[in-house]
Amino acid sequence: MHKALLLTVILLLSYGFWLSDAFKGIAAGVSIFLFGMLSLEQGFKAFTGGALERILQRTTDTSWKSFGFGFLSATLMQSSGLVSVITVSFLSAGLLDLAAGIGIIFGSNLGTTTGAWLIAGLGLKVNIAAYAMPLLVFGxxxxxxxxxxxxxxxxxxxxxxxxxxxxHYMKDSFEHFENTINLANYAMPGVKGLLIYTAIGIIATIIMQSSHATMLLTITAVSVHQITYDNALALVIGANIGTTVTAIIASLGANIQGKRLAGSHLLINLLTGIFVLFFVKDFVAIIDKLSIYLGIAATDKAMKLATFHSLFNLSGIILFFPFIRQQVMLLEKMFIEKRPNIFQPKYLGASAMDFPETVVESVRLESIHLYENAIYIILRTFGLYKYDLQTNVLSMPLIERSNHNSIEYDIDASYEKRIKGIYSAIIAFISQVGFTGQMTQSSKLSWLREANKHLVEAIKDTKHLQKNWSRSRTSSNQATINEYNKIAYQIALHIQQIENFRHEIENNELPLLSLDTLKAAIRNDDVQMNYAIETLIREQKITPQTGSSLINDSAYMHNIKKNLLKAAETLFLHGTDGNARIERQLALNDAEINDIVQTVDTK
Structure with missing residues (x-):
């Protein structure tokens, strides 16, 4: 389908080139303009490494702030398409909520109309080619x-x-185009003209992937009387509806939130277009009155089109902006999220690759997904589930019952099903990243890669531990059974403490420092466990062979807890602000923690 469309466009362009030299100039002008849009997008993407994430977080916590961000970014970038791609990517990565995304779309719709004013006000009245040359040279x-x-x-x-x-090329070529063919001869008045030219505007915008290019063609054509004013109005309506295709394409590689945003963009612009089509005569009358107030000449159809473009998008804001929350509820009903497959990646969509911030956040969320699967495997090894971690549930009697009743859990099969696919996808995703020169994002990805390795190591240590823990259930020595139950209890308790820390982190002023308590507890538990085993051997309650196995398995327990804590530190403390850096400087290192534990033991 795509190849057939491309071939059709090539054939039509070839016929146009044969028909008219002026058509070549128009086509070249459109091509140069679109290439300029691509260069602008490439340039603005170079400034998104970290700064864009911070700006989004500070300017999208209310609907009006989101609107302001969308307006300013579209005005500066002169591309509502790029703003749509940015918004879909950040929304898919969880850095924005749907209400903020819709607010940005409203703002970008209005912000993109500034381009029409620049084209109509300056582009057609000044020799802008003279200004283009220095910009190209310095660029x-x-x-x-x-x-x-x-x-x-x-x-x-x-x-x-x-x-x-x-x-410049389009304006100059349109002025000579009527020597070959006068498009005004193909004008269509009335409702028929409105509908057909609206469809032409939609198709042209979809093909060029730029409403700016369609607006430029329309404004330059109407300025030299190549199309009628009424038909030009319909082209503007079509361009506004067709521009939503950019967001739709970007959402194809996004998660359900990205698809909801694309649906919202289409719904807003389509309903606004239908509304304006119904009341187009009233809009024309309003524009005539505004033109008098703004000092726009009655014959200046280009400036009137720019005014109509702004009024079109402003009417959409007036009609739908107050009902953002209702739109969110409607979109959640229209686009129902499928129950996620816990065995497959959830966040590593293609749209996340567009910006460094969304890459990092997507990998972090996917790593948390891997963490959830990892602790499921570890708990199931000891006959437990996550709901057993509740403070009033987790206890030694629960561990004893689980040890007595549970059957051996197949860690290898569970690893293949729950871990391997996601872990491989994360590593492959990180390897595709192309911004290694951006140190902040590259460092974060390195930390996340290490966090995933820690999770995998924790599962491997659990596998080593499982052999003797399972064997202890059939032991006739109660002291041996008790020690293995302690190992299972300490691991479950450690996961419970990490989960509590994870859910309380928002209210914790110095979260990194609070991890020192858990680090010290890991070291202290290891010392106490080894001391207890040595005491049992000395008192001949267990054999030296059993004691050596317990010491080895105690080391596995220590490594499991340590690896889980290292992963949690990266996954749940991902800030890079000044406070986080200060906390890292204040946090205790391993040597200091050992000194504290030894001091406590000697007292």
Whole structure:
């Protein structure tokens, strides 16, 4: 289908080139303009490493702040498509909620109308090609520099230069186009014209993947009387509906939240388009009155189109912005999230690869998914479930009953089912990342990779421990049974403490420092366990052979707890602000923890 469409477009363009030299200029202008849009997007992406995440977190906690972010970003980037891609990516990674995403879409819809004002107000009235040349020269100069920021600046400058050059070519070519063919002869008045030209606007925007390009063609064509004003209005409506396709395409590789946002974008623009089509005569009358107030000449159809473009999107905001919460509820009913497959990756979608922040957050969420599966395996090894970790449930009698009643759990089969696929997907996903030069994100990914390794090591140690723990159930020596029950209890208690820490972390002013208590407890439990085993051997309550097995299994317990805590430290304490850095400096190292434990033991 895609290849057939491409072939059709190539054939139509070839026919147009044969038909008219002016058509070549128009097509070249559109191509240069679109290339400028791509360069702008490339340039702005160079400035998203960390800064964009912080800006989003600070400016999207209310609907109006989200609206403001969408408006400013679309105004600066001159691409509602790029804003849509950013929003879908961040929403899929859990860095935004759906209400904030919808607010951004409303803002970007209005922000993108500033491009039409620039084209109509300056692009058609000033020799902008003269300004394009210096921008291209300085832009290319910056692109060849090594600095990532300078390269980004170069792409932005080049993008602006190509945008201006594309506008110049289209304007100049349209002025000569009527010597070959006058498109105004194909004008369609009335409802029929509205519907057909709206459809043409939708199709043109889908093909070019840019409502800006459609708007530019429309404004330049109407300025030289190649199309009628009424038909131009319909093209603008179509461009606004067609621009939603960018978000829809971006959502194909996103999770359910990304698909809901794309659905919202389509719903808002489509319903706004239908509303404006019904009341288009009233909108024309309002524009005529506004033109008088703004000092726009009655014959300046280009400026009137820009006004209509803004009024179109403003009406959508007035109609639907107050009902964002209702839209969220409707979209959640329309796009029902399927029950997630706990054995498959949940967060590593293609849309997460667009920005460093979304890559890191997606890997972190997937690593937490792996953590959940890992603790499930560890608990099931000892006949427990996660609900057994409740404070009023977990106890030594529970461990004793589980040890007595449970059958041996197949860790190997569970690892293949619950761990291997997700772990492999995380490693493969990280290996595809192309921003190794961005130290903050690269460091985070390295920490996350290590956290996943710790989880896998914890499962392997559990496998080693399982052999003797299972054998202890048939032992006739109660002291041996008691010690293995203690091992299971300490591991379950440690997981319970990590879970409590995880859920209380939001109210903890210095969460990293609170982990020192758990670190000290791991070391102290190891010392106490070895001391108890040595006492049992000395008192001849267990044989030296059993004692050596217990010491080895106590070491496995120590490693399991240590690996789980290291993974939790990375997964649940992922901030990079100043407080987190201060906490890392204040946190105790292993040597200091050992000194504290030894001091306590000697008292």
């Amino acid at each position: 290319v100069l910056c692109i060849f520099q090594r600095s990532k920021k300078l390269k980004g600046t170069g792409y932005v400058l080049s993008g602006l230069g190509f945008l201006l050059l594309g506008i």
